[in-house]
Amino acid sequence: AQKITQTQPGMFVQEKEAVTLDCTYDTSDQSYGLFWYKQPSSGEMIFLIYQGSYDEQNATEGRYSLNFQKARKSANLVISASQLGDSAMYFCAMRLRGAQKLVFGQGTRLTINP
């Protein structure tokens, strides 16, 4: 069975600092995809970044990068130069290749302080 673990229920970071949100996963499958979503206070789920299990390079999207360590089964999200608008819940998720459903972690609430 798939499982996603986010061990940080909340994080407080100073504006302009970099922040790392932790995510570990558990699966016996070799082919899977890892996702990060952002949920601001308005409630919608916003896709941020994707990493395939066979991708050799860490995924990057603007200020977001995914620190993928396959042997450790971790997929941490790194946000560089944090902004006040980054304050939100962040969810890590996984989908097995060939399967349909996305399994989510419990989320991390990130607060950026001015």
Next chain:
Amino acid sequence: DARVTQTPRDKVTEMGQEVTMRCQPILGHNTVFWYRQTMMQGLELLAYFRNRAPLDDSGMPKDRFSAEMPDATLATLKIQPSEPRDSAVYFCASGLVLGTDTGELFFGEGSRLTVL
């Protein structure tokens, strides 16, 4: 700008009433998911469809919940009768899954249900 549309955005109802939530997936997407979000359980998958066929609804209480896709532009989630423990935000998401492609999901803004 293509997006998943959900209605209603907010619903307050009394225990025992029927509730129907609707979702219009992004045109061309072939998979549709229903998720429920609560503080205690986080995001739980209730059901999903591929090419309008239900693939998995094991996360859904069968006695009161039902999910359908009458056509490619509409997915519905119905609760009958509703109970206070059904209070949650219900998200619909759609995606284009081609073979083994692990494309992203696009979420609607959610339907916040409160059952009194």
